[in-house]
Amino acid sequence: MIEFETRTQREKEMVEAVAGLIAGIDLRKMDGDLQSSLMQSAMKSGAAQYMDMIMSPGGLLPFKTEALRQLIMYGGNEPVPGRSMAKTTAKAQPVKYALTAMGMAAISSGEGGRDAAMSRYLPEIMKGRLFCYCITEPGAGTNTNKVSTIAVDNGDHFVMNGQKTYISAADTSHYMVVVARIVKDGEEQGVGTFIMETATAGISMTELDIAVLGDKQFTIYYDDVKIPKDALVGSKSGTKSGGKISASVFYTLNLERIIVGFTTLRLCQEALSRAMERAAIPASDGRVPGSDPDIKRRIAKVKLKLEQASLATKRACVAYDNSENPVVMGTFANMAKYLSTMAANEACQLALELYGVEGLDKDKDDVGGDYLMARLLRVAPINNEMVLNFLGEHMLGLPKSYR
Numbered sequence: 001m002i003e004f005e006t007r008t009q010r011e012k013e014m015v016e017a018v019a020g021l022i023a024g025i026d027l028r029k030m031d032g033d034l035q036s037s038l039m040q041s042a043m044k045s046g047a048a049q050y051m052d053m054i055m056s057p058g059g060l061l062p063f064k065t066e067a068l069r070q071l072i073m074y075g076g077n078e079p080v081p082g083r084s085m086a087k088t089t090a091k092a093q094p095v096k097y098a099l100t101a102m103g104m105a106a107i108s109s110g111e112g113g114r115d116a117a118m119s120r121y122l123p124e125i126m127k128g129r130l131f132c133y134c135i136t137e138p139g140a141g142t143n144t145n146k147v148s149t150i151a152v153d154n155g156d157h158f159v160m161n162g163q164k165t166y167i168s169a170a171d172t173s174h175y176m177v178v179v180a181r182i183v184k185d186g187e188e189q190g191v192g193t194f195i196m197e198t199a200t201a202g203i204s205m206t207e208l209d210i211a212v213l214g215d216k217q218f219t220i221y222y223d224d225v226k227i228p229k230d231a232l233v234g235s236k237s238g239t240k241s242g243g244k245i246s247a248s249v250f251y252t253l254n255l256e257r258i259i260v261g262f263t264t265l266r267l268c269q270e271a272l273s274r275a276m277e278r279a280a281i282p283a284s285d286g287r288v289p290g291s292d293p294d295i296k297r298r299i300a301k302v303k304l305k306l307e308q309a310s311l312a313t314k315r316a317c318v319a320y321d322n323s324e325n326p327v328v329m330g331t332f333a334n335m336a337k338y339l340s341t342m343a344a345n346e347a348c349q350l351a352l353e354l355y356g357v358e359g360l361d362k363d364k365d366d367v368g369g370d371y372l373m374a375r376l377l378r379v380a381p382i383n384n385e386m387v388l389n390f391l392g393e394h395m396l397g398l399p400k401s402y403r
Helices: 009-024 034-045 047-054 065-074 085-092 095-108 113-125 247-279 293-321 326-360 367-379 384-394
Strands: 131-134 150-153 157-168 175-184 187-197 203-212 215-228
Touching (some): 009 034, 065 247, 065 293, 085 247, 085 367, 095 113, 095 131, 095 175, 095 187, 131 157, 150 187, 157 203, 247 293, 247 326, 247 367, 293 326, 326 367, 326 384
Parallel strands (some): 150 175
Antiparallel strands (some): 157 215, 203 215
């Protein structure tokens, strides 16, 4: 199959080396200095010679999202029979790792934040102490302008009250990243990002009867939660179009959209491959589905949409790794999320139609599971209608539709 993206031989070798490194890592067997242990594993796998392509010396994260995109999209590219993307995701529960990356990005976005992220939190993460991300509220959804959780500045500490809902992996997280409205002396100061331990007094949670990509969902309650002043992390300043919403909030949400983008592209690749395989198998009457002009056109359209979404996602990764203006970065990130999820939905629907009822067999290729996952990503963690609103405002300069 023709690939639109041109990758260098070194990029291909990097993906192969990192995939081998990940496959061979067992954190439970690493003693002492985990960073040294990981470096030794990188040397053995050959990944160490590609550190300039993997590590980000000046970005918000210690690694480049572009390297991660290539790993997700091209590491072991052929779909394995009986192991669908939906099945693998439900078992591996990758959401908590993406949320942890968002927490690290929030911390790194402020002055001296990168050093704090690397020295204080990275060692914790390597011990398995991960993050959940708390932004969604019952009366606001993901509209940051309507966040009602309040952190009152009492001089030497904050006191937080409020509620978050549809929070993934809260039960397995050690830290919470909480987006809250800051108030001092009765005056609103803006919307910022706080980091606190999940076990902090005053925090409670209720499990919801819903799961997203394998992780449980919770409603979180904050009742007079006392937190130190250094819990407010990342960039404190607002953005030109975001008003008093701190840049740290934009950086984390942009990363979320980018991760959804390249994860969904992998799903799209899998569905397209399965659709093409099925289209080449003769039916009971001897007719080959792929010879039908309509099927052929639909497969070609999905391929074009996949490549279009891939280019948009690559541009978003470059913007993130270069710490570009968060609103400009957000335009590319939202574009990546929208194009990727729409392409994946079309690919999964086509694959399921070609498979027929056999595609619903969860013990085989489970095309139905992939289709449900693609539909979910159209509306979560933010629905595509809100994405289009953002693009209309920030890419085209149209008036705001909500505040």
